[in-house]
Amino acid sequence: MKLAQPITAAALAAQLSAELIGDGSILITGINEIHHVETGDLSFVDHPKYYGPALASAASVLLIDQRMECPQGKALLVIDQPFAAYNGLVLSERPVRQWTHTIDPTARIGANTSIAPGAVVGAYAMIGRDCIIGPNAMIGDWVVLEDRVTVGSGAVIGSEAFYFKGGKDGLTPWRSGGSVLLEADVAIGPNCNIARGVSSTTTIGRGTKLDALVQIGHDCKIGRHCLMAAQVGVAGNTTVGDWCVFQGQAGIAQNIVLGDRTVILAQSGVGKDLEGGKSYFGSPVQEARKAFKDIAVLRKLGEK
Amino acid sequence: MKLAQPITAAALAAQLSAELIGDGSILITGINEIHHVETGDLSFVDHPKYYGPALASAASVLLIDQRMECPQGKALLVIDQPFAAYNGLVLSERPVRQWTHTIDPTARIGANTSIAPGAVVGAYAMIGRDCIIGPNAMIGDWVVLEDRVTVGSGAVIGSEAFYFKGGKDGLTPWRSGGSVLLEADVAIGPNCNIARGVSSTTTIGRGTKLDALVQIGHDCKIGRHCLMAAQVGVAGNTTVGDWCVFQGQAGIAQNIVLGDRTVILAQSGVGKDLEGGKSYFGSPVQEARKAFKDIAVLRKLGEK
Amino acid sequence: MKLAQPITAAALAAQLSAELIGDGSILITGINEIHHVETGDLSFVDHPKYYGPALASAASVLLIDQRMECPQGKALLVIDQPFAAYNGLVLSERPVRQWTHTIDPTARIGANTSIAPGAVVGAYAMIGRDCIIGPNAMIGDWVVLEDRVTVGSGAVIGSEAFYFKGGKDGLTPWRSGGSVLLEADVAIGPNCNIARGVSSTTTIGRGTKLDALVQIGHDCKIGRHCLMAAQVGVAGNTTVGDWCVFQGQAGIAQNIVLGDRTVILAQSGVGKDLEGGKSYFGSPVQEARKAFKDIAVLRKLGEK
Helix, strand or coil: EEEEEEEEEEHHHHCCCEEEEECCCCCEECCCHHCCCCCCCCEEECCHHHHHHHHHHCEEEEECCCCCCEEEEEEEEEECHHHHHHHHHHHCCCCCCCCCEEECCCEEEEEEEECCCEEEECCHHHHHCCEEEEECEEEECCCCECCCCEECCEEEECCCCCCCEEEECCCEECCCCEEEEECCCEECCCCCCCCCCCCCCCEECCCCCCCCEEEECCCCCCCCCCCCCCCCCCCCCCEECCCECCCCEEECCCCCCECCCCCCCCCCCEEECCCCCCCCECCCCCHHHHHHHHHHHHHHCCCC | CEEEEEHHHHHHHHHHCCCCEEEEEEEHHHCCCCHHHHCCEEEEEECCHHHHHHHHCCEEEEEEEECCCCCCCCCCCCCCCCHHCCCCCHHHHCCCCCCCCCCCCCECCCCEECCCCCCCCCCCCCECCCEEEECEEECCCCCCCCCCEECCCCCEEEEEECCEECCEEEEEECCCCCEECCCCCCCCCCCCCCCCCCCCCCEEEECCCEEECCCCCCEEECCCCCCCCCCCCEEECCHHHHHHHCCCCCECCEEEEECCCCEEEEEEECCCEECCCCCECCCCEEEEHHHHHHHHHHHHCCCC | CCEEEEEHHHHHHHCCCCEEECCCCCEEECCCCCHHHCCCCCECCCCHHHHHHHHCCCCCCECCCCCCCCCCCEEEEECCCCCHHHHHHHHHHCCCCCCCCCCCCCCCECCEEEECCCCCECCCCCCCCCCCCCCCCEEECCECCCCCCEECCCCCEEECCCCCEEEEEEEEECCCCCEEEEEEEECCCCCCCECCCCCCEEECCCCEEEEECCCECCCCCCCCCCCCCCCCEEEECEEEECCECCCCCCECCCCCCEEECCCCCCCEEECCCCCCCCCCCCCCCCHHHHHHHHHHHHHCCCCC
C-alpha cells in the first residue's frame, strides 16, 4: 500500500521514538509486508532468521528489534516491537471503519451498473460501468471493479486477510492494508470470498470466471481468462497464469506459482510450483498421466 | 425453457435473416441446449463434430453455421453465429433484470410462509405454503419452491449457470434460460448455492436435505430423500437417484448418473456413473471395500 | 438445554399421557440428546439396540417405547412415539420463530460493538463489547458472543443442526434446542456456518480463528487458539483441542476427539480420534511422515 502522505525515515523515527540508523532523509512512500516490498517501502523484521533477507530486500526502511549495520541508501528504525509499530502504521492509514451506509457515499459507481437489494459497498470502492452486483454481496473499502464485472449473490470481495502473528498468548491479526482489483469482464460466483491483500492488491485478471463458493486468499495474482469451478480454494500470495482451469474442489497452497494454461483436475491439491500447459491430478498433484498410472498400479495390487 | 409465444421456423428465419432449409411451418415451442432438447425445441450447433448428433437429436429446429441436408420434419436456420443467435433468443425471453425490490411484486408467496429480513425474492418466483426463508437468502427469478421448504441463511437458489463458450478472446457466458424447482419438504442449508438450469430446470426431489455450503450445478436432477453433508459439490447436469447419502466434501462430476441409495463417503470424488445400493470411497471412487483394501495394501508396502 | 420451568417426571407423564415407571418425583431440569445428557436431563430411546446404553446413561428420565425395568433413582415414560414427544418438548421450549426484526429487541449488544448493514441478530442473542459483525452476517436466537469477537460478512452463527431421524417416509428434522458460544477474541471468516447444538452448545474457544467458508457442525467443542484455513469442515459433535491447525479443505468426521496441537494438512480427512502434537495427512489420515512415505513408494511403483 502507498501512503497518503509520504514521511521521511527521520520523521517516523521521531514519531515512534525509535532509534534511527542510516539515512534519515529517505522518503517512505509505502508500507508492505516483506514479500511485496518495493523501493520506498517500509517493512519490519523481528526474528534473527529474517534479518538477512529483510536487509537484502527492496525495502528502503525497516522497523527492526536490534541494532544492525545499515546497508547503503537505507534506514533502520530500532524499536522493541516492530510488528506492533508496523500494524499501528497500517491501522492509521486504514482505520477499522464502522459500516454506516449500505452504499458508502464515498464509493464511485459507473453508469449502467446495477446493485441489488442488500448488497453493501464500502468506502472509496470504485465500481466500473455495466457491472452487476448481486443481492447481499459485499464490496469492501477501497476495492476496485473494472467494467462489466459480475458479482454473485452473497459473494464477499475484500474481506480482511486471514493472516496472524502467533505468540504465546494467542494469534494477533495483521491489519490488512491491501485491496482487491477485479479486472474487466471478471465473474465471481455466489458466496465466494476474495480476501484483500495484507499490503498488496489481490488481483483477478481480465475475463476470469469463478463459480460458487470459491476462496481466493490475500495477495493472490490470478491471470486472465481462467475458469475456477465451485469450491476451489487458492491460499494466500499465490500467482496463477492465464487460461488456467481448476476443476471443482481443487486446492492450491500459498506462495505457489502456476504457469499459463495449467489444468488442475477435480479435488487435486497443489503444494508446489507447476509448469503450465499440462494437466495435474492427485493430492499432492503429479502430472495427470502419471497420477492415473499410479492409481492403476495400486488397484491391481489390491486385487490380489 | 418454453417460449411465451411459439413462433414458426420461417418467421424466426426472417427475424434473424437466416437461411431456411426444411419445413418452415414447424412451430418452435421451446429453446434448449442440446442435452435437454424435446420435440418443438430450437437448439444450435456450430462445430462439425456435433452436426451429426444435433441433427439426430429431438430438436425440431437447429441454428447451424453451414448448409446441410435437413432431416424430414425438421428445419435448419443457417446463420454465421449460431451461438450468438441462440443466446440472443434466450436473452429476449429472459432479459437480464435489475433487482428493484427486495421481494418482487410479481412473486407469489404461500400462506404461513415466513421470509426473514434481508432475504430477496425475484420476479415470478413461486413459494409454497409453510416455507421458511432464512435471513439474506436469495430466491431468484422464476424459481419454484413447493410447500414446507426451508432455505438457510445466505443460501442462493437460482443463480446463473456457470456455463461459458470459450474462444480466442475469452469466455462468453450463456444466458441461463432455465430455473430451479425445490420440491416439498426440501431443506437447503446456509450459504448453499443451487444454480439454475441453462435451459432446463434444476430439480431437488421431495424431502431431500442439504447441509451448509453445498453446491448444486445447473440442470442437475437430484432425487427424493437424499442427504448431502456440508461442502458437498455436484457439478452441472448430473442425475442423482432417491435416498442417496453424500458425506462431507464429496464431489460429483458433471453429466453423471447415480442410482438410488448410492452412498458416497467423505471427500470422495465421483467421475463416472455408479450403480445404486452401494458405498463408494476415494478420489476417484471405487466400491468402498476395494478402496479400503487398496489403502491397506499401500500402507503395508510403506512399512518396509 | 435447560428448561425454563423444571417439571417432575409424574407431571410430564400426565401431560404426555405416558405411563410412568420409576420415581415420579424426579425433577426434569433439562432436555438433551443421549450423547450429552447430565443428571436431571430427559432424553429418549426408541430402538432396542440403544435401550441398554440409554438406561445406563446419566439421563434421569427417558421417553421410551417399551416397558422396561427402571434403574434406581430414574424414571421411564412409556409412550408410542418417544422421538415425536421429545421433539415436541424441545419445540415448546424453543418455538420456531418468525424473524420479525433485523436486530431483535430482546438481543443484548455490548458497548462499542458495530453491526454492519444487513446483519441480523436473533432473539435473546448476547453480543459482547468491541465486537465487529460484518455485513449480512446472521447471529441466531440465543447465540452468545463474548468480547472482541469478529464475524465476517455473510457468516451464519447458530443455524439449525443438520440432524434428522430417518424413516420409511423420509427424514424428520430434530428441533435444535442448543445454541452457539463464541468465546472472546474468536474470529469467524466470511460465509462460514456454525451450526447450533442439537441440545448442547456448539463452542469455539477463546482466540480461535476461522478463515472463510468453514463449516462447524452442531455440538462441536473447538479449543482455544486454533487456526482453521478456508473451506475446512468439522462434522457434528466433534471435540478439538487447543492450538490445533487445520489447513485448507481439511475435513473432520463426527464424534471425533483431537488432542491439543494437532496439525491436519491440507485436504486431509480425519475419521478417528487423533493424538495431539503431531501432523497428519491423507484421506483417511495417517501421521504425515508415514503418509508421505506411502506416496513415495507408490510413485516409485508407478515408474516401472
